[in-house]
Amino acid sequence: MHPDHAGAAHRLKKLTGAKIVSRSHHKAWYSGADGILMHLTDLFLARYMANRMGKPKRNLWYQRKLMVDHAVTDGDAVPMFEDWQVIDTPGHTDRDISVYNAKYSTVYVADLMVEVKKHLIAPFPVFHPNQYRRSVDKVYNLNAKSVLLAHRGPVEFDEVAKNHILDTAPRRPVTHWRVTKIKLNSVLKSMWSRR
Incomplete structure (x- = not known):
């Protein structure tokens, strides 16, 4: 969305x-x-x-x-593209999906992961960290030959890449509101300490 x-x-x-x-x-x-x-x-x-x-x-x-x-929902065929299967991959949001074509061993994961400085990482925001981790594992377990990202195209998604994502992905929700709250707290504390 x-x-x-x-x-x-x-x-x-x-x-x-x-x-x-x-x-x-x-x-x-x-x-x-x-x-x-x-x-x-x-x-x-x-x-x-x-x-x-x-x-x-x-x-x-x-x-x-x-x-x-x-x-x-998970497992449905994409309407009018029956060779593509819907895979629920929530985490970034609660309704993210990927689409998988078994014949061509290709999965499009949208923003499930992004590439920054030649490393695959979790996107911002991550609303549901536990679901996010399960989604990364779910895509990895497809063993797709081609993994396509929204803002990059095809990437190498091997065990090293998967482990890097899981090691660096947030364990608590990282959302607009949490980031704003943390920054506001920091500003207020610094203003209070100056008194």
């Missing part, structure tokens, strides 16, 4: 007639007051990253509630 993945979904559907497929869930990712704040924060973070990457300024606003054509 983050801007870099779902931000253009409704626009693409309108332009091309594409269908929107998402993991089945009882509520929208950005629901409630917390969801509104998280949506705004994610838009801010997307703008920040785009600026850092030298991308031109664009309007990044998008509808925070995804209107899904097909809700899928």
